[in-house]
Amino acid sequence: MNAEQLKIALKELDLKKPETIKSKDLDQLIIHMVEHIGSTDAELRDKLIYTSFYYLTKNGYLNYQQMEYLIETCLDQKHLFFGIGSKNDDSVFTRAFSSLVITLILNRDRIERFLPEETALKAIESSILYLQKEEDARGYVEEKGWAHSIAHGADLLAEAVKHPLFDLALARECLNTIGGCILKETAYADEEDERLIYAVIALLEKGMDENLLKEWIENLSKSITDIKNSTGYTPYFFRKNTNLRQFLKSLYFRLLFLDKGTPLHKDIESILKASLIV
8 A cells, every 4th residue: 555545544534433443454554554654744644644543542443463563563673773873864754653653552551461571571671772772853854744753752761661561670771861862962942851751750650769860860960061061162062951951940840740859859950050051
């Protein structure tokens, strides 16, 4: 099925009328959806393929076998890790939108536990590895729509942390992975900081020691200071300092709204004051 045929097939799905879905060969349809998951056509990739995956998964139209096929396929080298490490090419769309499908399936498995344990553990491990290796941090791409790889990867990491098989011993690695995203050589403009915080909050709700978060924040701030001391007030420094400040501001208020991490507020305030450029 080519892209235009898939568009027609997906537009024929009336998600408010179950009969239009049950009449379809979903086995074949999801195979074609995965084949085009990284399309540069934003309507097909985002509005049709992802939206359809969302509703098919959330509303129970896909059986366990179909969802297992989807997550195993999206976790492979041709999807979540397709072209990993590259920048500014179209492979990012395949990676970013594969991560969203994995997030959907992990969410269902968290509630219903149908995946083989090996597969669920692979998804959890891959959620960390993907954010560590993703170098294309673009948000919105003109004429091609959202890539948003860091935000989508953050959503996946947050869902992985919430899964019953997540081992809290991975908390430090998760924080360091989030720190690596903040230190990437880009200035985020599409609320990536907010999405990364979802994963931090998930770790706290999982039972992570707040002292570990405090130590991580202090080390992250020190990394930014070291960059300033070695490079001066360069664009390289400013981008990272901007990311840190945006992240800490968002984290501060998220903790405040959730009534969590009260002792951390003063630490965050001190770091924000110290990072002011005067």
